[in-house]
Amino acid sequence: MERQRTIRWGILSTAKIGIEKVIPAMQQADHCEIVAISSRSGDRAREAADQLDINRAVGSYEELLELPEVEAVYNPLPNHLHVPWSVKALEAGKHVLCEKPIGLSADEAEKLLSETRKHPDLKVMEAFMYRHHPRWIRAKELVESGILGKVRTIRSFFSYYNDDPENVRNKPDIGGGGLMDIGCYCISVPRFLFGEEPEQVFGTREIDPDLGIDRLTSGVMEFPRGTATFTCATQLAPHQSVRIFGTEGKMEIDMPFNAPVDQPTSIHLHTGEESRKISFEPSNQYTVQGELFSKAILEDKEVPTALEDAVANMKVIEAVVRSDIEGVWTGC
Structure with a gap:
């Protein structure tokens, strides 16, 4: 052969x-x-x-x-x-x-x-x-199918604890901090699911007084079709979740970004009075x-993902930072 x-x-x-x-x-x-x-x-x-x-x-x-x-x-x-x-x-x-x-x-x-x-x-x-994992491909299909009705808001959370001053994630001059490291996922997700860019954002950051990086950042993104909220943190208990809310149902995705490679994963779908779990065979998203x-x-x-998408994600990250500094809603 x-x-x-x-x-x-x-x-x-x-x-x-x-x-x-x-x-x-x-x-x-x-x-x-x-x-x-x-x-x-x-x-x-x-x-x-x-x-x-x-x-x-x-x-x-x-x-x-x-x-x-x-x-x-x-x-x-x-x-x-x-x-x-x-x-x-x-x-x-x-x-x-x-x-x-x-x-x-x-x-x-x-x-x-x-x-x-x-x-x-x-x-x-x-x-x-994460975008290449079968679970996320299916999640986007479900959103686009209308099974949740009109998706109106998406909520993301991503945290871990790391206060090591020698870790690259804690060095502000080389791009460290929660927003750049893991907040970028929370910004990417609603852009991926809505299939559009936010029109304006509001952000707030807590800066570590010793490390100089954002250790807790929250934001609101206003899209043409709805909103998205997120929190990312580098000095909180580890947690990941994404929740998608529509007019006729909701979807929950646990461990959305670091899906285990050696066990099945799932989507929890709630529509009307019905709740069901959609399961997926183990898959390594890096493979x-x-x-x-x-x-x-x-x-x-x-x-699969054009580089223009990366540019757009960076524009939203920058808008969150500007919003925090200026204390106002900021366009992207």
Whole structure:
């Protein structure tokens, strides 16, 4: 039997999310082959390569981008390095899957979008992995089917506890803070489900006096068809949930963003007097994401989520921050 064509991937850095979640998941995909990993430390790169059974380890990001066997790169670097190294990857002729949020600002995101237009044969996508999980695909179908009636409001919550001053998520100068790290999901979800952009937002943030990052952020987004509210926090008990409310029903999604890969997941649907659970077989959303991106390259088709979506998400994030600073509703 002829071996399936794969896309040969290189990994920019030994970031924890890559080592623990994304790389092992992508190695399970039919069309992904991880051929190299890089770090600023050759020793760290070799250690990660040995751990993950990757053939090649290199001691710089530049060297990885020069490897002719690497066709696509996964960029899980800290937020302030997302756009610079994604641009370098494009200039080196590589496709790019970049972690969220796409950059530090909408202007940065626009810069990356502009760069992609210079390389029309290369694919670039922001790695909002949750959107590719079968449960979320079904949730959007249900919303669009009208089973909930007119969806009027969506409520999202995402929190964890991390006050380590050395953690990149707690460094404000490189894009740390709750809004950038996990609030971006809470903004992405209603945009995904409504299929439109908010017209204005109101946000409020609590800044950690020592770390200088937002540790508790809440916001309201006003869409043409309804509203969305969210809270994200980096110093609260861990919790994730999304609730969708329509004129004829509601939908509840527990653990919406970090769905377990080794057990079934579900949607709880309540319509009229009927309540039912829709179950889904175990699925690794990182595997699905890597497979879909690789197939987009192989089949030369559009990626599942266009980069324009990443730019739009950054504009809403910035509007939440402006609203908090100015104390008023702010347009996006």
